[in-house]
Amino acid sequence: MSAPIEITNLTKRYGAVTVLSDISLSIDAGEFVVFLGPSGCGKSTLLRMIAGLEAVDGGEIHLGGARIDALPPGQRGVAMVFQSYALYPHMTVAQNMSFGLENIGTGKADIERRVTETAKVLEIDHLLDRKPAKLSGGQRQRVAIGRAITKEPKAFLFDEPLSNLDAALRGRTRLELAQLHRRLGATMIFVTHDQVEAMTLADRIVILNNQGIEQVGTPMDIYHRPVSKFVAGFVGSPAMSFLPIAAVTSSTGGTVVSVDAVGDIDTNVVVPEYFKPQGAEIGIRAEDAHVIRDGSNGLRLSVDVVERLGERTLIYGTLDNGSEIVVEDDGRSDVTTGTTICVSIDAASIHIFDADGQAYPHKEPV
Template sequence: MPGIELKNLIKTFGAATVIDNVSLSIRPHEFMVFLGPSGCGKSTLLRMIAGLESVDAGEIWIGDRRVDQLAPGERRVAMVFQHYALYPHMTVRENMSFGLRNVRMPTAEIDKRVAAAARMLEIEHLLERKPGQISGGQRQRVAIGRAIVKEPHLFLFDEPLSNLDAALRVRTRIEIAQLHQRVEAAMIFVTHDQVEAMTLAHRIVVMNNRKIEQIGTPMEIYSRPATAFVAGFVGTPAMNFAPVELTDGPNGFVSARLPDGVTIPTRIEQASLPGSKAFKLGIRAESLRICGAEQGDTAGVAQFVERLGDRTLVYVRLSDGTTVVAEDAGTSRVALNDSVGVKFDGACAHLFDDQDRGHHAVADVGS
């Protein structure tokens, strides 16, 4: 199977630039997720690859073929939309075979491909039903089956789980991951849902404001965010941020002084930092632990307590007015307006400079 290469893509609508000089390489059989907020350009980029939006500048290559000037049907790609786009008057079988009949594929080959896709997706018993007679999850499987029968080099998914309820989203997410193992093609999956991105992707492309912020594996994105935007967008709850003053720490590492005067030693090397005058500390909730008011690095008042079963998130207002989210045990007894202590794991802290670029702790030996 071929890889995919996007080279300096630009897309404008009138005076507005919606894709700004984007380049990206996707490996054969890779599951790539485009993640970002609404309006960041991820769906437009997907539609450019599919041929549903024109390319104003740049090139799209699938293997050794440049495809950006080809019609959608000539690109060997298949797209699954957020809205299933099934023909209501056709049966499931007819919906799945429609594209193949349009290109005059022999009937025997059509029947073979539809049967194989239906078996793969476990919808053989639905082939003679119409879309109105099946559930939303089943309709999504039919839409995926319609893509599978084309035997494309590349599958494109445009927020395909958005219309499903929570339980069905989890099940369908697993099915898509299993499908990827069975088909010999790369997949690009567009979503604004970070859970979908983290659980499905080989690599994630985080997009913001028409550009790529970071490309990396799910844990690279989570553990070593390239920018403050990535740090704040990926992770639930969002990363805590606070402006800090840096001071020299032991062994060449820096310490960060919070607005309330507390100093947190980090594992970030002084020599790795730029000459920025303004830094902010970033630290995730799991690296802040709730403790007694006298035992913490700092203390505050519980403003909100979010009980999630396996853990409890406590929103703490510190003495300077800053609010941080810290983690406690699922059996936590912290209540609203309690005085609590917060203990920082400075080894897990990040710093972001005045250009919002991330600077991280040195990697542990052997990690």
């Protein structure tokens, strides 16, 4: 049974240091929400406050309409999966999955049913008699997830559960989690600093920064319509490139920005009349900058590094004005380090940020 979560004006302090300030967030029943942000932004702290493992210094948390922030962890109706698995080494898989249910007096037949059904869902039913030492990292993580599922909680909380796995296993387990969410239809909150995990798993992503929420949106909203320079630079690999604006003028399509060594670019971004170019920047994603091979005019780019990733090539270079940008080329790119190439920029995809890092919206097509 899934339930909505309502967080209102939540605050957390450690002594004189405020970690989270006035956080408010609504999560729908059955939604998969990812808390994403850099180390130290408070994402795990926020998750632990929902779980009852950290005290609340201000605000309220409601689950399924009932206030839970004053309840002990075991009475909140949530189940948490930790980064470290936290399995009992002397117990078998079945015992690890049933231990919490035994502690709250669940009937033996009900426990057996839950463990058996969960083990089948996670494809670990052949491991029920093994102890954690005999399991791989991925199998241990499945057991930890299974232990949470058997509690039949109203919400699942995941605290960077894939960070101890190698790259290949992380990829597989990530897909398994997405499939598990579809099967269970459960409310899930997942904490990570890995944007690939966030983009793959989330119905919505919550970007945390500087004690608060920077942006909430679907993965594609976050990627294509960042509300700030911080979000634009944090989400996306490689990070967005930024170039300083020298001047701006209005156009019928949006705004013409002048950039040294680049020239005038007619964007479809709308900025207010009071917008000042001082300290403002444009943002360019690598896929919106292209290598020109037909001899036409373009921007001169001195190639510093070529990163070959198989399906695509990333070219890191320096423009004549000293600004650094990243350009994407196909996997069979013939560009080499130390050369000078010509590139073009897709004006329709350019972002504009003011001196405070605020983004301005693209003009919607008619």
